[in-house]
Amino acid sequence: MNLVIGALVFWGAAWWVNLRIANGRGRDTRAARLAVPVLFGLTLLVLWEGLVRGLNVPGVILPPPSAIATRFAASLPILWVDFVQTFVKGALSGYVIGCGAAVATAIIIDRSPFLQRGLLPVGNFIAALPVIGIAPILVMWFGFDWQSKAAVVVVMVFFPMLVNTVQGLAASTAMQRDLMQTYSANYWQTLLKLRLPAAMPFVFNGLKISTTLALIGAIVAEFFGSPIKGMGFRISTEVGRLSLDMVWAEIAVAALAGSAFYGLVAAIEKGVTFWHPSQRG
Amino acid sequence: MNRILPVLTVVVALIVLWYLGAVAMNAQWTRDQAARAGQELSFTGIVADTLSQDRPKLPAPHQVAAELWQTTVQKSITSKRSLVYHGWVTLSATLLGFAIGTGAGILLAVGIVHNRAMDMSVMPWAIASQTIPILAIAPMIIVVLNSIGIQGVLPKAIISAYLSFFPVVVGMVKGLRSPDAMQLDLLKTYGASGGETFRKLRLPSSMPYLFTSLKVGIAASLVGAIVGELPTGAVRGLGARLLSGSYYGQTVQIWAALIAAAALAAALVGVVGLIQRATLKRMGMER
Numbered sequence: 001m002n003l004v005i006g007a008l009v010f011w012g013a014a015w016w017v018n019l020r021i022a023n024g025r026g027r028d029t030r031a032a033r034l035a036v037p038v039l040f041g042l043t044l045l046v047l048w049e050g051l052v053r054g055l056n057v058p059g060v061i062l063p064p065p066s067a068i069a070t071r072f073a074a075s076l077p078i079l080w081v082d083f084v085q086t087f088v089k090g091a092l093s094g095y096v097i098g099c100g101a102a103v104a105t106a107i108i109i110d111r112s113p114f115l116q117r118g119l120l121p122v123g124n125f126i127a128a129l130p131v132i133g134i135a136p137i138l139v140m141w142f143g144f145d146w147q148s149k150a151a152v153v154v155v156m157v158f159f160p161m162l163v164n165t166v167q168g169l170a171a172s173t174a175m176q177r178d179l180m181q182t183y184s185a186n187y188w189q190t191l192l193k194l195r196l197p198a199a200m201p202f203v204f205n206g207l208k209i210s211t212t213l214a215l216i217g218a219i220v221a222e223f224f225g226s227p228i229k230g231m232g233f234r235i236s237t238e239v240g241r242l243s244l245d246m247v248w249a250e251i252a253v254a255a256l257a258g259s260a261f262y263g264l265v266a267a268i269e270k271g272v273t274f275w276h277p278s279q280r281g
Numbered sequence: 282m283n284r285i286l287p288v289l290t291v292v293v294a295l296i297v298l299w300y301l302g303a304v305a306m307n308a309q310w311t312r313d314q315a316a317r318a319g320q321e322l323s324f325t326g327i328v329a330d331t332l333s334q335d336r337p338k339l340p341a342p343h344q345v346a347a348e349l350w351q352t353t354v355q356k357s358i359t360s361k362r363s364l365v366y367h368g369w370v371t372l373s374a375t376l377l378g379f380a381i382g383t384g385a386g387i388l389l390a391v392g393i394v395h396n397r398a399m400d401m402s403v404m405p406w407a408i409a410s411q412t413i414p415i416l417a418i419a420p421m422i423i424v425v426l427n428s429i430g431i432q433g434v435l436p437k438a439i440i441s442a443y444l445s446f447f448p449v450v451v452g453m454v455k456g457l458r459s460p461d462a463m464q465l466d467l468l469k470t471y472g473a474s475g476g477e478t479f480r481k482l483r484l485p486s487s488m489p490y491l492f493t494s495l496k497v498g499i500a501a502s503l504v505g506a507i508v509g510e511l512p513t514g515a516v517r518g519l520g521a522r523l524l525s526g527s528y529y530g531q532t533v534q535i536w537a538a539l540i541a542a543a544a545l546a547a548a549l550v551g552v553v554g555l556i557q558r559a560t561l562k563r564m565g566m567e568r
Contacts, residue, residue, distance in 0.1 A: 015398075018398045018401070018402055019398045021398075021401075022397045022398035022400075022401045022402075023397060023398070027397070027401075032401070033401065036398070036401040036402045037401065037402050037403075037404075037405040037406060039402070040402030040403065040406070041406065060425075060428060061425055061428065061429060062425070114287050114290075115287070115291070116287075117284055117287040117288070118286075118287030118288050118289075118290050118291035119287075119291055121284070121288050122288060122291050122292065122295075125547065128496075128500050128546060128547070128550050129500075129542075129543045129546050129547070130500070130503055130504045130507055130542050130543065130546055132504055132507070132508065133507060133519075133520075133523055133538070133539045133542050133543075134539060135523075136523050136524065136526065136527030136535055137527075137532070137535055137536070137539070139527065140338070140527065140530070140532070141306075141338065211412065212411065212412055212413070212414060215413075215414040216414045216416050216417075219414055219416065219417050220416060220417075220508055223420070223508075223511050223512070224511075224524070224527055225527070231417070232417070235417055235420055235421070236420050236512060239420045239421050239424045239512065240424070242424075242428070244421065244425070247418075247420075247421050248421075250417070251417055251418055251421075254413065254414050254417045255413040255414075258412050258413040258414050259409055259412045259413055261412075262412035263412075
C-alpha cells in the first residue's frame with residue numbers, strides 16, 4: 001500500500017513542478033521544454049512501477065518497468081540477434097529498395113503527364129489500403145527468411161514515397177523553370193540542379209513516413225512465419241509463453257529503433273533542406 | 282473526363298500485368314505436373330492450366346472475383362464461410378475502436394490547447410509515439426485481455442482506438458490552434474468567454490484538420506483490427522481469413538480477403554470524405 005501512496009505522492013509533486021515550470025518565467029527556454037516532458041515520462045514510469053508492485057498485479061498481465069529493464073539487460077544477445085534480423089536485414093533493406101524504386105519510378109513517370117494523371121490517383125488509393133494484408137502472400141512467395149519481410153516493406157513504402165516524390169517534382173515554380181530555360185539547360189541539368197533539390201522537402205516527408213511503415217511491415221510480416229529469430233517472432237512466441245517482460249523488452253527495442261531511425265532521417269533532412277523555411281526557424 | 286481515361290489505362294495495365302504474372306509464376310507447377318504425367322504441353326495448354334489451378338502461387342483475377350462472388354453473394358450472411366460475416370466482425374471492431382480513439386483524441390486535444398502544462402508534457406510524447414511501431418504491442422493486448430477474461434470485439438477495438446488516437450490528437454491540436462491572433466482578438470473585443478471562443482471560433486476552424494486526421498485514423502483503425510485478429514489463432518474476421526489462408530495454402534482465399542479488406546478501407550475513407558464535404562459545405566468552408 002505504501003508503494004501506491006508513494007507513487008501517487010510522486011505524481012502530485014511532479015505535476016506541481018511541471019505546472020510551476022510551464023507557467024513560470026523561464027517556460028520558453030530549451031531546458032524547460034526538455035524538462036517538462038522528461039518529468040512527465042518519469043512520472044508515468046514511477047506510477048506504473050508503484051501501482052503494479054503495490055497492488056500486486058501479476059507479471060503475466062503487466063510486469064513493472066524494473067522487471068522489464070532487468071530482462072532487457074539480461075537478454076541483450078537475443079535482442080541484438082532479433083534486431084539485426086528484423087531491422088537491419090528486413091526493414092532497412094526493404095526501405096532502401098522500396099524508396100529507391102519509388103523515386104526512380106517518379107522520375108520516369110514525371111516525363112509523361114498521362115501516366116501521372118493515371119498513376120497518382122491509383123497510388124493515393126493504394127497508399128490508404130491495409131497493405132499489410134499482403135504479408136501472408138509475400139511470405140509464401142519469398143520464404144520465411146528476411147527476404148519476404150523486405151518484400152513486404154518494399155510494397156508498403158513504395159506508394160507513399162511515389163506520391164510524395166511526384167508532388168515534389170512538381171514543386172519548382174514556372175519562373176524557376178524559365179530561368180533554367182534561359183540558361184539553355186537541358187532536361188537532366190534542370191532535373192539535377194533545380195527540380196530534385198526543390199523536391200527534397202517532399203521526398204523527406206515520404207522518407208519519414210516510410211520509417212515507421214518499414215518497421216511495422218517487418219514486424220507484422222513475422223507474425224505470418226519466420227525463422228526462429230526476429231522481433232515479431234519473439235513477440236508472438238513470448239506472448240504465447242506469457243513471459244511479458246521479454247515482450248516489453250522487445251517493444252522497447254522497437255520503440256528505440258523506430259525513433260532513432262526517424263531521428264536519423266530528420267537529421268539528414270535538416271542538412272539537405274537547410275534552405276527551406278521550415279528548417280530556418 | 283481527362284482523369285478517367287488515364288486511371289482506367291493504369292488499372293487495365295495492372296490487370297494485364299497480373300495475368301502475365303499469374304501465368305509466369307504458376308507455369309512451373311504446371312510443367313512439373315505434366316512431366317510427372319509424361320505429357321507434352323502446348324503453350325495454350327500451359328496458359329489455360331495456370332489460370333485455373335486450385336492452389337496457384339498467384340491466382341488470376343477472375344479466380345479471385347469468382348471466390349469473392351461465391352463468398353459474398355452466394356453464401357448466407359450468417360455462414361462462417363461468408364466474407365460479409367467476417368467483414369462485419371472486422372468492421373464492428375474498427376468502428377468501435379475508431380469512435381473510442383477519436384473521442385479520446387479530441388478530448389485530449391482540447392485539454393492540450395487549454396492547459397500549458399499538459400501541452401508541454403504530453404505533446405512531445407504524442408508526436409514521438411508516431412515514430413514507433415505501436416502495432417507491435419497488438420498480440421500482447423489481445424492475449425493479456427484474454428487472460429483476464431475480456432474477449433471478442435473489445436480487445437481489437439482497443440488496438441484500433443490506440444492506432445487512431447495519436448493522429449487525431451496531433452491533427453486536432455493543430456486545428457484548434459489554427460485561428461490567428463486577429464480572429465482571437467476580435468472575439469475578445471466582443472467580450473466572448475473562453476467557452477464561447479472555443480465553440481464559435483476554435484472548434485469550427487479545426488474541422489478541416491480534424492477530417493484530414495480522421496481519414497488517416499480510420500485507415501489505421503482498420504489495420505489495427507485486422508492485425509488484432511491474428512494472434513487469437515484465426516477465429517473470425519478478415520485478419521483470421523488471411524491467417525487461415527496462409528496456414529492451409531489457400532491463396533485464392535487470401536486474395537479474396539485482401540480485396541475485401543481493400544474495398545472496406547476504400548469505403549470507410551470514402552464515407553469520411555463524403556461527411557467532410559457535406560459538413561464543410563454547410564459551414565461554408567468548402568475549397
